[in-house]
Amino acid sequence: MRKPFVAGNWKMNKTAAEARALVSEMLPGLRAVETVERVICPPFTALSTVAELLAGGPVGLGAQNMHWEASGAFTGEVAPAMVKEFCQYVILGHSERRAYFGETDQTVNRRLKAALAAGLTPIVCVGETLQENESGQTYKVVSGQVRGGLEGLSVEEVGRLVIAYEPVWAIGTGRAASGSDANAVVDGIIRPTLQEVFGNAAADAMRVLYGGSVTGANAAEFFQMPGIDGALVGGASLKPADFVKIVQAAAQ
Numbered sequence: 559m560r561k562p563f564v565a566g567n568w569k570m571n572k573t574a575a576e577a578r579a580l581v582s583e584m585l586p587g588l589r590a591v592e593t594v595e596r597v598i599c600p601p602f603t604a605l606s607t608v609a610e611l612l613a614g615g616p617v618g619l620g621a622q623n624m625h626w627e628a629s630g631a632f633t634g635e636v637a638p639a640m641v642k643e644f645c646q647y648v649i650l651g652h653s654e655r656r657a658y659f660g661e662t663d664q665t666v667n668r669r670l671k672a673a674l675a676a677g678l679t680p681i682v683c684v685g686e687t688l689q690e691n692e693s694g695q696t697y698k699v700v701s702g703q704v705r706g707g708l709e710g711l712s713v714e715e716v717g718r719l720v721i722a723y724e725p726v727w728a729i730g731t732g733r734a735a736s737g738s739d740a741n742a743v744v745d746g747i748i749r750p751t752l753q754e755v756f757g758n759a760a761a762d763a764m765r766v767l768y769g770g771s772v773t774g775a776n777a778a779e780f781f782q783m784p785g786i787d788g789a790l791v792g793g794a795s796l797k798p799a800d801f802v803k804i805v806q807a808a809a810q
C-alpha cells in the first residue's frame with residue numbers, strides 16, 4: 559500500500575512574512591489529515607520561517623530546487639546541506655526549470671544523486687509539452703526523462719524518491735489532464751519504465767503524483783485512479799481552503 563502524498567509547490571510566490579501568514583492559516587487543516595504525507599515547498603527565502611512553524615509537527619518542508627555541489631564558487635546557488643538544514647524534501651527537474659533555466663535529464667540526475675546522499679526525499683518531475691503530446695511523443699519523452707533522470711541509481715535509492723507526472727500543457731492553464739489520461743501515462747509509461755530498469759518491486763512501490771491545474775474541485779478524480787498516489791499542486795497550494803481540501807481528498 560503506497561501512502562498518499564500531496565505537496566504544494568509555491569513557485570516564486572510569497573515573502574517570508576506572507577509565508578508565515580499563509581502557513582498559519584492552513585496548518586490546522588493540514589495537521590488533521592494524518593493518513594496523507596503532506597509537504598509545503600515555499601521559496602528558499604521563506605524556508606527558515608516556515609521551518610519554525612512546522613517544527614516537530616507532521617507537515618513536511620521542501621525546497622523547489624537545489625545544486626549538486628557541496629559548496630564553492632556557484633553564485634546564486636543553494637547546496638544540499640543548506641536545504642537539509644531546514645527541509646526533508648526537494649523538488650527536482652520541474653518543467654519550469656527545464657524550460658527557463660536549462661535543466662536537463664543529466665543535471666536532474668546530478669541533483670538527484672546529491673539530494674539522496676544528503677538524506678532528502680526528492681520529488682522528481684517529468685512530463686511532456688503540448689507539442690510533444692500532440693505529435694505522439696509522450697512515451698518517448700516521459701520514459702526518457704525517467705531513464706535519464708534516474709540513471710545509475712540503486713534500487714534502494716529509487717525507493718527513497720517520489721515521481722510527479724506534470725504534463726506541461728496542464729500546468730497553470732486551468733486545463734488539467736483527465737484522471738484516466740494521467741493514469742495512462744503513470745501506469746502505461748512511468749511504471750513500466752521503472753520496471754524495466756529497476757524491477758517489479760521498485761515500480762510497484764514508487765509513489766507517482768499528478769500535477770497540473772489540480773484544485774479542490776478536481777483532485778478526487780485523480781486520487782481515484784489506481785496508479786496515482788497524490789498530487790503536486792501549484793496555484794491551489796496558495797489557497798488554504800483549497801489546499802486542505804486536496805489533502806483531505808487524498809485521504810479518502
Ligand SMILES: O=C(CO)COP(=O)(O)O
Nearest residue numbers: 567729730770771792793
Ligand atoms: O507545476 C505545478 C506544480 O509543480 C502545477 O501548477 P498548477 O497547479 O498551478 O497548474
